[in-house]
Amino acid sequence: MPATDTLDPRRLAALIASVALVMAPHAARVPLWTTLFCALMLAARFLIGWRRRPLPSKTVLILLAAAAIAGVALSYRTLFGRDSGVVLLLALASLKLLEMRRIRDVNVVIILCYFLTITNFFYTQTIPTALYSIGVVWMITATLVSLQHATPVGRLRSIATTSGVLLLQAIPVMLLLFLLFPRVQGPLWGLPQIQHSARTGLSDSMSPGTITQLSLSDEIAFRVQFESTPSNVQQLYWRGPVMWDFDGRTWRTSQPVRLSVWRYESLAPPINYTVTLEPHDDRWLFLIDLPASLPPDSFLTRDYQVLSARPIRERRRYDAQSVISYRVGEETLRGELQQALVLPDGVAMRARALARQWQAESADAQEVIQRALHHFGTQAFVYTLEPPPLENDPVDQFLFETRAGFCEHYASSFAVLMRAAGIPTRIVTGYLGGEINPVDGFLIVRQSEAHAWTEVWIDNQGWVRVDPTAAVSPLRIQQGITSAVPETDPQPLIRRTRIEWIRQMRHAWDAVTNSWNQWVLGYTPEQQSRFLNSFGLPRIGWEEMVVSLIAGTGLVLLGFGLTMLMRARRRQLDPVQRSWTRFVDLMARRGLVRRPAEGPVDFTDRAIARFPELEQKLRTIAALYIRLRYGERSEARDLENLNLEIKKLA
């Protein structure tokens, strides 16, 4: 059934452009055929409108829809779920354009556009996405405005203004919904997150090169807000995976065992801080060494790792307390100390010999440690991001041949030396240092700040942190990674830059992203109740929230409505017009609605045709009104008579 087009080419172009803009961000995520399919349908629709050709028949549309559904089924093996659902929606929305016969269909397409805008948030919730979506919604609304006011083709600017005003009017409702809509704990939209692979971060094993690789990444590991920022943030060790088992090349964590009570001797006041951890798909929560109080839903292991109950798949915010100067290890078991001495057979023989020699020449463990650190400090070791590759026996090769490595090389060989000398030792990985953002005062710790160090057991002192990297490159500890490695080493450009305005821009952008994360994306149930409490509202449940949401929205709408009504009233204060309006309302109640551009004579003629029995009264009213409103002069009685006649009619 061919049908002529309901839209002129210009409105059609605007509508198709809106649809294209809405769909564009999906192009990178959906299969190629979907992009081509949608683009083809939009182009076809535009050509049809431009050339004024008939729309395709129902059969063609059904075939196309079947092809799209088959495509989705083939690509995803299912029609349900987020990805296949979105692809299906995209394909069918572009087909709907080809079915646009009446203004009703156009409205359906526009509503689909709004919905498709939301689907974009299933995948990304960043500030650019939000800004883009606002722009798109503005465009869609403008298209809607131009369609609804089908007749006056106002200038583009006035349509854009109307659309903008509509969006601005939506802001109070948006804020109310944001603040009061009951939140659920869990990922945004309650959708299962699908892409949790290939995220950078520390892992449960460490071999030469692991951390070197990591330190090339500029990605943010976590952000920290201190209750009062300590002076030495560069020297805070953020404790992560602790590794016991060594196979000659790779260090691994052992099975985590929960430690419910731990005792430590604090040598300095504790520090309080809040961490916002980026998702890394593993269970470690990073706290400053040594954790003193734990975040909820987490536990401490026997080697003082803090593990979350579930893998961290969403950004997580937690409060924590740590002591930075401590004495700990009272509860350590004999078996654990034995485990911290194990070395695999047949590796690092030269290192073992050297360690045993030191052991023989030293009075106690302290002296052995000092000798080892002295060895690193004086034997021309180099701290570099580009260490030469290590083959069969990495520890010996590093210690006696290449002598160039990154923190994991030093930590690993130091631990081997200590264990060979009979000192229980384990490897701790985590982060060291970070950067205070001068804009908002948050400490930013990036993957490039990943670090590895050791803990040795000394009788009467417990577990003591020894960082062999410090012996080689004191700068790494004091000033951070950038100044510690040679300038020629490959480092992320943005970190290396010394150009001041780039640094400032980066800080500013990071501060904005951070507040977005903290306040918009991180607006969890706790945040919500904290926010409501700050207004003196008691802790309220979701039922009360819904009620207050409805009440609040109602109030906002009432406010808008009253303002509009007032404005309309102000426009017609003229008593003659008020009487006429009363008359028109009266007729409307009888089923006869005056068109806005219908003059008094035309209207009463129509009324007389409808109600012939009222002819006399209607004519009187029309004559009085015309005399009062358009006549040269009228008498005071006329208005009274008019009102009287109208009253009689009622």
Place this chain on the structure above:
Amino acid sequence: MPQTLAPVIAQIGSIILGKEHQIRLTLACLLAKGHLLIEDLPGVGKTTLSHALAKTLGLDFQRIQFTSDLLPADILGVAVFDRDSSTFKFHPGPIFAQVILADEVNRATPKAQSALLEAMEEHQVTTEGETRPLPDPFFVIATQNPSHQVGTFPLPESQLDRFLMRIHLGYPNASAERALLEGRERRDMIGDLIPALEPQELIALQKQVRSIHTAPALLDYVQALLAYTRRASDFVTGLSPRAGLYLVNAARAWAFMDGRREVIPEDLQAVLPSVVGHRLQPVNGFASLSGMDFTQRLLEEVAIP
């Protein structure tokens, strides 16, 4: 309707069948002291209408057939040397009549067209350094073939603006056409017409039209209509203030013919398509909206304040 006008309409209506609205518009145009442009195909009764109008109102009538070789002097007149008195004697051209039918005005060159239009505007003719007033009442009915026909010089917008109204006659409906086919020769019928009005009476009526009241509420409506055309983006320009003035004058005449002393919105609506249709130029590329379509939209969209 004033007593004197009813027979006028009836009489013209007996010649031009089934076109009462157009006849009323023509008369309104005359009463508002404007000039009329009829745009239609040949043979739908343009000449007959003008002739019948002139005859019914007792005015003298001249027809000027516009052709591509028409010169201004052919319209305005020429001074010829008179041997007896040894002076130049002015021979007035056909423009010195009370009703002028400028037939197929778009066939002539712009030069000849502007001679007519200037005379229309200024109500006088200047030749050989001498200014001669045109008769009163003075009413020009110009006809124009649809401009896409071959060999035409379409009137530019500035010239179109001088016509108060542009109307289309269109084909008669079936019964009117049957009556026409059965009836007598129109030319003979016009010859038999008796004037229903004296020229002096017509001038008096024109004066009365001027005094028809326009209330502030009505002027609000006029301004809303004007503002709307200026806001819409489909047209090169909105309506000029002069167009607004013409609109009010035409509506006055319409109200007067309806026997009222004040203009009401319906009067404006009745004359609006004819008054603004030829003043609105659609933007190129969107020719689907002709001036006439747009006037319908104006009527539907602009609310009466």
